Amino acid sequence: MSKEYSSKEIAIYKAVVELFEEGADLNNLTVAEITGKAGIGKGTAYAYFSDKEEMIAKALFYNSKSFCEQLYKGMLKEKDLYAKVNYVLLKMERQIPKADCIFRFTNMMSDNSTISKRIRDIVREEVLSAKMSAVNIVKKVLEDEFMDRETTSEDKMEYLVLSIYSKLLCYAMVLKEDKYKQEEKLSAMRALIIDGICREVRAI
Amino acid sequence: MSKEYSSKEIAIYKAVVELFEEGADLNNLTVAEITGKAGIGKGTAYAYFSDKEEMIAKALFYNSKSFCEQLYKGMLKEKDLYAKVNYVLLKMERQIPKADCIFRFTNMMSDNSTISKRIRDIVREEVLSAKMSAVNIVKKVLEDEFMDRETTSEDKMEYLVLSIYSKLLCYAMVLKEDKYKQEEKLSAMRALIIDGICREVRAI
Amino acid sequence: MSKEYSSKEIAIYKAVVELFEEGADLNNLTVAEITGKAGIGKGTAYAYFSDKEEMIAKALFYNSKSFCEQLYKGMLKEKDLYAKVNYVLLKMERQIPKADCIFRFTNMMSDNSTISKRIRDIVREEVLSAKMSAVNIVKKVLEDEFMDRETTSEDKMEYLVLSIYSKLLCYAMVLKEDKYKQEEKLSAMRALIIDGICREVRAI
Amino acid sequence: MSKEYSSKEIAIYKAVVELFEEGADLNNLTVAEITGKAGIGKGTAYAYFSDKEEMIAKALFYNSKSFCEQLYKGMLKEKDLYAKVNYVLLKMERQIPKADCIFRFTNMMSDNSTISKRIRDIVREEVLSAKMSAVNIVKKVLEDEFMDRETTSEDKMEYLVLSIYSKLLCYAMVLKEDKYKQEEKLSAMRALIIDGICREVRAI
DNA sequence: TATGAATGAGAATTCATTCAT
DNA sequence: AATGAATGAATTCTCATTCAT
Numbered sequence: 001m002s003k004e005y006s007s008k009e010i011a012i013y014k015a016v017v018e019l020f021e022e023g024a025d026l027n028n029l030t031v032a033e034i035t036g037k038a039g040i041g042k043g044t045a046y047a048y049f050s051d052k053e054e055m056i057a058k059a060l061f062y063n064s065k066s067f068c069e070q071l072y073k074g075m076l077k078e079k080d081l082y083a084k085v086n087y088v089l090l091k092m093e094r095q096i097p098k099a100d101c102i103f104r105f106t107n108m109m110s111d112n113s114t115i116s117k118r119i120r121d122i123v124r125e126e127v128l129s130a131k132m133s134a135v136n137i138v139k140k141v142l143e144d145e146f147m148d149r150e151t152t153s154e155d156k157m158e159y160l161v162l163s164i165y166s167k168l169l170c171y172a173m174v175l176k177e178d179k180y181k182q183e184e185k186l187s188a189m190r191a192l193i194i195d196g197i198c199r200e201v202r203a204i
Numbered sequence: 205m206s207k208e209y210s211s212k213e214i215a216i217y218k219a220v221v222e223l224f225e226e227g228a229d230l231n232n233l234t235v236a237e238i239t240g241k242a243g244i245g246k247g248t249a250y251a252y253f254s255d256k257e258e259m260i261a262k263a264l265f266y267n268s269k270s271f272c273e274q275l276y277k278g279m280l281k282e283k284d285l286y287a288k289v290n291y292v293l294l295k296m297e298r299q300i301p302k303a304d305c306i307f308r309f310t311n312m313m314s315d316n317s318t319i320s321k322r323i324r325d326i327v328r329e330e331v332l333s334a335k336m337s338a339v340n341i342v343k344k345v346l347e348d349e350f351m352d353r354e355t356t357s358e359d360k361m362e363y364l365v366l367s368i369y370s371k372l373l374c375y376a377m378v379l380k381e382d383k384y385k386q387e388e389k390l391s392a393m394r395a396l397i398i399d400g401i402c403r404e405v406r407a408i
Numbered sequence: 409m410s411k412e413y414s415s416k417e418i419a420i421y422k423a424v425v426e427l428f429e430e431g432a433d434l435n436n437l438t439v440a441e442i443t444g445k446a447g448i449g450k451g452t453a454y455a456y457f458s459d460k461e462e463m464i465a466k467a468l469f470y471n472s473k474s475f476c477e478q479l480y481k482g483m484l485k486e487k488d489l490y491a492k493v494n495y496v497l498l499k500m501e502r503q504i505p506k507a508d509c510i511f512r513f514t515n516m517m518s519d520n521s522t523i524s525k526r527i528r529d530i531v532r533e534e535v536l537s538a539k540m541s542a543v544n545i546v547k548k549v550l551e552d553e554f555m556d557r558e559t560t561s562e563d564k565m566e567y568l569v570l571s572i573y574s575k576l577l578c579y580a581m582v583l584k585e586d587k588y589k590q591e592e593k594l595s596a597m598r599a600l601i602i603d604g605i606c607r608e609v610r611a612i
Numbered sequence: 613m614s615k616e617y618s619s620k621e622i623a624i625y626k627a628v629v630e631l632f633e634e635g636a637d638l639n640n641l642t643v644a645e646i647t648g649k650a651g652i653g654k655g656t657a658y659a660y661f662s663d664k665e666e667m668i669a670k671a672l673f674y675n676s677k678s679f680c681e682q683l684y685k686g687m688l689k690e691k692d693l694y695a696k697v698n699y700v701l702l703k704m705e706r707q708i709p710k711a712d713c714i715f716r717f718t719n720m721m722s723d724n725s726t727i728s729k730r731i732r733d734i735v736r737e738e739v740l741s742a743k744m745s746a747v748n749i750v751k752k753v754l755e756d757e758f759m760d761r762e763t764t765s766e767d768k769m770e771y772l773v774l775s776i777y778s779k780l781l782c783y784a785m786v787l788k789e790d791k792y793k794q795e796e797k798l799s800a801m802r803a804l805i806i807d808g809i810c811r812e813v814r815a816i
Numbered sequence: 817t818a819t820g821a822a823t824g825a826g827a828a829t830t831c832a833t834t835c836a837t
Numbered sequence: 838a839a840t841g842a843a844t845g846a847a848t849t850c851t852c853a854t855t856c857a858t
Binding site for chain 3: 632635636637638639640716719723724725726728767768770771774775777778779781782783786797800801804805808811812815
């Protein structure tokens with residue numbers, strides 16, 4: 001069902017994320033760097049992508065999508081909301097660069113860079129797959145949670161999604177601060193965030 | 205106390221924000237565009253800044269700082285937390301590009317772009333003035349709020365600051381979505397956010 | 409006597425001329441375009457030609473030669489010089505792209521482009537067949553015409569060839585001007601050219 | 613009255629013709645070669661021309677125009693048609709590359725190369741100056757010649773212009789043939805061409 | 817024998833930065 | 838002090854040619 005990717009495409013996608021994880025600036029990546037890392041010729045990349053922006057945008061999209069799918073699958077196994085959120089936060093902790101990638105992806109959706117514009121185009125083209133974005137995962141989990149409740153207004157649901165998503169964002173930010181490199185500070189923060197999320201869900 | 209800015213510096217700062225507000229991509233701004241908009245010669249800019257990155261980074265810093273100062277002053281006049289948060293959200297709505305500027309600035313604090321790296325350098329150099337950042341405003345307001353309470357743990361304070369800040373961040377993102385161009389949906393969301401924030405503050 | 413051409417060679421020759429007739433710039437033709445049009449693989453073309461220039465140069469040479477042969481055969485059937493020239497001009501009119509091709513070929517013989525250089529090499533290699541060039545057809549027809557005259561000096565013959573050839577060139581140029589799309593203007597020009605040629609032949 | 617050219621523009625124009633005179637292929641000239649020959653930086657050229665094609669096209673146009681102006685002025689001093697044509701042919705002989713430039717320019721007016729297309733655009737933009745083209749010089753000379761005659765039909769005039777022009781074109785081609793490197797053969801041809809032209813003018 | 821995916825050298829173009837005026 | 842013309846390093850992208858299948 002899901003679209004097939006050629007080995008060269010995958011190589012490009014991996015290369016971009018590796019570079020990103022190594023601290024490269026996505027806005028200043030060169031085609032030479034990407035194809036060098038991917039181990040393919042420059043010309044080859046242009047047989048699969050129309051330009052540099054497409055390479056980067058699709059790479060972020062692909063990686064974001066697959067990390068989100070993985071997250072969603074993992075969460076389904078957890079019994080309650082508390083466990084689910086805990087699962088996500090721990091996963092983020094263990095895969096900081098991946099998590100970063102998703103939030104970078106989100107930030108990009110709202111800035112003016114050339115790559116962001118391309119990402120928005122891609123998302124528009126692939127609406128269904130895009131349902132697997134970070135925001136949508138939050139939405140799905142909430143819908144599962146509220147299935148047996150009496151209906152909640154749409155406005156409130158949207159607020160909840162935003163509120164929870166913003167807390168995940170918080171955690172992603174915190175993960176990069178030196179201060180939170182100590183396990184105890186980090187798990188304190190994690191607990192506060194989980195509590196916060198559960199409290200909000202109950203309140204609504 | 206606060207550093208003096210020459211008229212040329214101010215011209216550059218204004219030019220960068222104007223371009224940003226016009227939708228320019230900060231990562232692809234050219235010196236020619238900036239100095240052209242600022243109405244000064246290219247060579248002149250280099251008498252005040254060491255390179256292009258410094259122009260853009262300082263411009264964002266300067267604008268962010270001054271918008272925050274303005275926000276903080278305005279908030280002090282409001283009587284309670286509810287009114288204060290309301291004031292901030294309304295201000296953001298009325299000055300979307302300025303608000304955007306702050307949050308772009310925040311995003312940059314955590315990405316790998318060349319400009320972001322420069323911004324972090326600047327912030328490190330100007331620690332005191334940086335106290336006027338968006339995150340610090342939230343912190344100050346909370347401190348004022350908690351002044352008469354028995355002491356709250358540092359961890360909890362940090363959580364609260366981040367949680368509120370990330371809600372504002374999400375609001376900034378929401379403001380750019382077409383769906384929220386209708387006043388009624390927007391004010392519903394605004395009300396929920398204010399309630400959410402007040403609830404969190406009370407809960408802690 | 410005449411060299412055999414393989415079907416792949418012919419396919420390339422036809423493809424080049426078709427592209428040329430469609431308005432392509434011979435100096436910017438790509439191997440991919442040529443082999444695509446010819447319906448063969450890129451690698452295959454390299455089994456028959458040493459490089460791109462050879463493909464194009466030989467194609468022009470081949471087409472020029474065959475059109476000239478056709479012209480020459482047709483002319484032999486006409487009874488006098490007037491009828492012969494008339495035949496050629498009408499043929500040019502009906503096959504503008506082909507005629508164009510020949511004159512382009514002539515122009516190329518005297519410019520410095522890479523393809524021209526190759527064409528000149530080919531002509532040098534295939535001297536005999538080259539006798540079938542546009543200039544040589546003019547020469548042959550003149551020789552037939554003068555067969556029963558007392559001998560004419562070589563200088564004069566060469567001048568006559570040049571003069572007649574230049575008039576054909578004229579007509580080729582005229583055929584491409586919008587002004588001469590109207591039949592009446594065109595036939596007036598044709599008559600003047602035929603008269604001019606006959607007058608020159610008589611004068612010498 | 614006539615447009616001013618900056619020193620850099622002139623440098624480019626001269627460089628292109630020098631390269632052309634050295635046997636370079638106008639369709640494969642690189643910007644690096646041109647600016648190298650012109651003694652200016654690559655970037656500088658782009659401050660004066662929008663792209664490579666414009667550099668070459670304008671260079672040919674400029675050189676063609678100035679050679680034509682020179683030719684026209686020189687011819688005016690000659691007493692009759694015979695002397696005028698003689699003057700032109702001798703001038704062409706002495707400045708083969710310049711003459712070549714004009715005729716290359718003419719060829720380009722009718723081929724499909726990228727540069728040719730640009731030249732046609734330029735000619736369209738600068739119609740007035742273009743009056744100084746090779747064809748127009750022939751037309752002017754003929755008009756002077758026919759001033760005291762009873763009117764000649766437009767068709768006939770057009771034929772004469774083209775006929776004479778194409779003879780000059782052929783002469784330019786002949787000049788490049790090895791056979792005509794000997795002065796005696798060349799002057800014999802020259803004489804025949806002059807006679808031919810005068811005869812045509814009288815006949816019409 | 818035929819193919820076309822893969823390659824990388826090479827060309828056009830841009831733009832940060834310098835420096836003579 | 839202010840300027841902007843000049844520069845060339847760096848980057849994107851193309852396409853002739855090769856070679857494994």
